[in-house]
Amino acid sequence: MSPDEYCQQKAAQSGSSFYYSFLFLPKPRRQAITALYAFCREVDDAVDETSDPAIALNKLIWWRSEINTMLGGQPTHPVTRALLPHMAAYGLEGQHLLAIIDGMEMDLNQTRYLDYIGLQRYCWHVASVVGILSARIFGVTHPQTLEFAEKLGLAFQLTNIIRDVGDDARKGRIYLPVNELQQFGVTAADILHARHSDQFVALMQFQYERAQDCYEQAMALLPPEDRRAQRTSLIMAAIYRALLVEIKDDGFSVLKQRISLTPIRKLWLAWITYVRG
16 A cells, blocks of 8 residues: 555544535645545544554654654654655645644643633644645635634644534533633533533534634635645635534533534535635
């Protein structure tokens, strides 16, 4: 199996909404974004699929070393071997890959965030940086496009947090800021024990509105001259915003189930967004 085939398999297996947005890219850019996505999956799995935090930390230490080895031109892992040719081609920076690993390490050290400012810092590491790297792969001619990508990454992560409240709670993690739980009268125990209430719905409506505002801010930042190049980002946004609305329409029933869109709906949204340009 070639490095590109390894990354393709990693991306396809995930069933992620992002995978559907890659389908319309030219082959070189598709290979580059698939390699980046596979890297993100590898380091995320190093934490989420390892029960012992010490082992997970050692895996992240290895990945930091592997990124530095790749930057020196001698990658050993299929993902870094696939990623290396695209680093210079699309102006990707090693410090951003290392920042993603830092974000994964935060999950080993922190399971609560006191306020939105702290949560934003986490989101920058695990999502906004990915947005910046992705935008460079898709094509950037205006510096404001990177601001668009950074804000869109935040919107994606806020959507993930809303969708995964129950899944995260079962891992002992609560990403909803502590001061906002207090503001709406929801306790950590309510989240951890999946107690759905009017207070919880109000809290999630607040999270929903903030995420939607982030999408609006991101779209306002995208320069017209880069809109066509960033169609893949727009496809991702269309799918994620549809998911966000689906969660709201289902009454934010996220504590005991994981709401998702069907593959055919994701593909339809991807096609419609692509055609509209």
